[in-house]
Amino acid sequence: MTKLATALSITSLLMFAVPALAEVAPDELVKTTAQEVLDIVKKDKDIQAGDQKKIFALAEEKILPNFNFDRVSRMVLGKNWRSATPEQQQAFQREFRSLMLRTYATALSKYRNQTIDFKPTRVQPGDTEVTVKTLIVQPGGQPIAVDYSLEKQTDAWKVYDITIEGVSLVTNYRSQFGNEVRQAGIDGLIQKLADKNKQANASK
Secondary structure: OHHHHHHHHHHHHHHOOOOOOOOOOHHHHHHHHHHHHHHHHHHOHHHHOOOHHHHHHHHHHHHHHHEOHHHHHHHHHOHHHHHOOHHHHHHHHHHHHHHHHHHHHHHHOOOOOOEEEEOOOOOOOOOOEEEEEEEEEOOOOOOEEEEEEEEEOOOOEEEEEEEEOOEEHHHHHHHHHHHHHHHHHHHHHHHHHHHHHHHHHHHO
């Protein structure tokens, strides 16, 4: 969990304020944005002090828009997405998005001077999906491998999965949500997410 929290904290920074420029190579886009955001966070005393409202607002505005949230939702529900009604799909997306917002906002507040080593990325002109490989270097700790899976949409590259030390976040969520659906159905999963989100919002 410590590795996950650390990796997510730097992941949040990498996804921060990514400009919607499809013609920019995905690895270069992530590189330049990461440096810009690292500079901002280092100077932002409110974020460093754990100002939750400010962190959540920044995560809402800058992080989640850089994900292909429709694809992520379909992937984490798997076959259960196809059997869900449109209303259930919409409700799940709403609650799952809130969960992701809380996850990244919390992780963002844990940033502690990590640095990023970017591995070479080969992008061919016709590629529509690319993996950007990075290594998070943390003072006094082992480096953490983090891979970003991106797809090219009409006007931007979007993230649809993140793999930390060989473990896919989408796969993790799919396993967790699959167990919930088997026990309580899709409505039970949605209600559980809604309850957790409501509880978290009340404690902010």
